[in-house]
Amino acid sequence: MTTNIFISSAGAMDKPVTIVDQGSFFAGGTVIQAEGNRDFYKPTKPEGQTLHGDHAYVFYQKPQNAHKYPLVFLHGAGQSSKTWETTPDGRDGFQNIFLSKGYSVYLVDQPRRGKAGQSTVAGNISAQPNDQLWYDNFRLGKYPNLYKDVQFPKDQESLNQFFRQMTPDTGAYDKDIISDAVAKVFDKSGDGILITHSQGGEPGWFTAIKTDKIKAIVAYEPGSGFIFPEGEEPEPIQTTSPFGALKANTIPLKDFMKLTKIPIVIYYGDNIATEPTDEWNKDNWRIRLQMARLWAEAINRHGGDAEVVYLPDLNIRGNTHFMFADLNNKDIANLMEAWLKEKSLDK
C-alpha cells in the first residue's frame, strides 16, 4: 500500500489504497409466488409471478496484501451500511480506516433496508418527524445542546448529514431473516470477523449460531436481543426510557454454547447513567450496559470469552452511540485492532 499523503476535497481517505477487488452482491433471501398462471399478455397481473426479496446487499473491497480475516459490518436500527462510511463531518469511517489498515471490508445492508429494500411482506413508510428522538437517544446531547465535550462535530452541516443517515425499514424487522442472510454473506466472504452496531447485535448473535465462519464478534452498543440459556435469564431491567423495560431472551443451551467458542468484545461509550434517572436517554443505555455485563458473565460462566468495555473506564470520554464515527474514531479503531491482535485475529 502506498504511503504518500493525499488531502481529499471531502476530507475522506487519508492516503491512497490499492484495491485488488471490489464489488457487490445479494446474499440469502427468499422467493414468493402468486397463485395462478402467468399470462404474458396481462403483464401487470400478479397471477403466477414471483418476487425475490428478504436478501442482504453487500459491497466489499479487498486491499492489496489483505489480512487473513475480512471484516463484515452490520449496521443498527434505522441505518444502512452508510453507518460505516464517511463520517457526518467528512472524515474516514471504519470502511476507509480498516481498508487503510489492510483489512478486506464487507458492508452489509440488512434485508428490508437500504439497497436490500425488496421485502416479501408489504410495509408502510412513516414520515413522522423524530430527529430529536434519535439525537437524544444516540447521546449526542439533549437537543438542541450537544453534551459538553461530546465527540460529535459542532457544525450544522455535520448534524444535517447525521440525520440523513436514517433510512426506513421497507418491511418488518426480523432477526431470523437478517441472520439467515448474513450467514450467507459469510459463505461469500469466507471466515471472518463480524462487527455489529446497536440493533445489529441481536441478529449478529444468531448469525454466529448459524455459521461457523464467524471467528469473532465486535459489538458496538448492542441495544437488545441479549440471549441467555433457558432458565438462566435475568429479570427484566426497568427504565424511564420510552423503549421500556429490557427483557432477556432465551435460547437452548446447545445454541448458546456456540457463542462460547469465539472471542466477543462489546463496547459502550460515554454519557450513560450509572444510577436510575429521568434523563431517559442516559437511562436507556444504563440498562443495556447492565444487561450486556450480565450476558458476558453468562458467556464466561460457560467457558466463553466475552468482554464488555465501558470506554470511560479507559479514560476515553465523550463518545456517542456512533463511536466508530465520532471525532476520536481512529482511537476507537485502534482499540478494536489491538483487541484483534490480542486474540491473534490480525494475521
Next chain:
Amino acid sequence: MTTNIFISSAGAMDKPVTIVDQGSFFAGGTVIQAEGNRDFYKPTKPEGQTLHGDHAYVFYQKPQNAHKYPLVFLHGAGQSSKTWETTPDGRDGFQNIFLSKGYSVYLVDQPRRGKAGQSTVAGNISAQPNDQLWYDNFRLGKYPNLYKDVQFPKDQESLNQFFRQMTPDTGAYDKDIISDAVAKVFDKSGDGILITHSQGGEPGWFTAIKTDKIKAIVAYEPGSGFIFPEGEEPEPIQTTSPFGALKANTIPLKDFMKLTKIPIVIYYGDNIATEPTDEWNKDNWRIRLQMARLWAEAINRHGGDAEVVYLPDLNIRGNTHFMFADLNNKDIANLMEAWLKEKSLDK
C-alpha cells in the same frame, strides 16, 4: 495504475486500482417539522420534531491521475446505484470499468430509494409479485425463455441476482425532488458527465436545466419524460404496452435551450419492435425509441448536439434494457468512452 492481473473470487475487478479518495455523502433534501413544541420527556411524540428527507445518497471513488470530468451515475425505476456495480453474473459493472479507465465515479441513490430512503411523505411498500413483468419489459426475453443470443447470462444464479436488484420507492417518485438533489450532487463533484438509465432520464434532463456543471449527458434507454418546447410537442404515441401511450411533456423554450448547450447521446439496445406489435415489451420500447428520435431532432433543430444510437445499427446485437451490465458491457463502455473522446470530454 498498476496493470498486474488479479482474478477475483467474485470475478469482479480485472486489475487493481489505486484509489486516492472515496467516501459518501447526502446531497440536497428538505426538512419538515411537526407543529407544537418538543418535550424531551415525551420523546416519541412528533410535536416540534423535525425530519430530514428527500436527499440523494452518493458513494464516490477517485482513482490516481483521474480524468478531468467525473462520471455521475443515476439509476432507473425500481433500481438503486447497484445498477452500475457488479453485474448479475459477477463481472465488472460500469463502476469498476470506468475506475479502471481512470475516471472518478459518483454513484447516486435518488431521493426515496436505496440508502436515500428517508422520505418526507409517507408511502406504502407493495410486495406484489412482478418479477416476470420486469424480465419481459427489460427484454431479457419472453419469460421463462431468454431471447436467442441475448447478452444476458443463462445461469439461474445470475437471474436471481438480477431480480434482487429491484428495490422499492419509499415515497412517491418526484422528478423535481430528484433533479434538485442531483444538481446538488454536482456542487460536490464539480463539473462532470451525467449518465442516466431509463426512468433516470427524465430527472437527468431537468438536472441539466438546473445546473451548468453538467458538461454532457449519456442516457441509456430513457423511458419517458421527453421534454419539448411548448407548442413543439409531438402527438402521443400509442402502444400495446401496459404502460400506455407515451405522451411528450413541454417546458418553456428558454429552459429547453439549456439542453442544446451540451452534447447528449442516447443508446437503445436490441429486441425493440420496428412496427406495432402485440409483443407488448418490444412495442413498449418501440415508442420510446421513436420519441427519443423526435426529441433529438428538436434539440438539433434548435442548434443542439443530440444523437440517438440504436445498437443494432452498429451491428451490436442482443442487448437488454441493462446494456451496461450485459455480457458485452465492455464494448458498451468503450462505445461511451469513444463518444467522450469525440466530444473532447476525456481530458
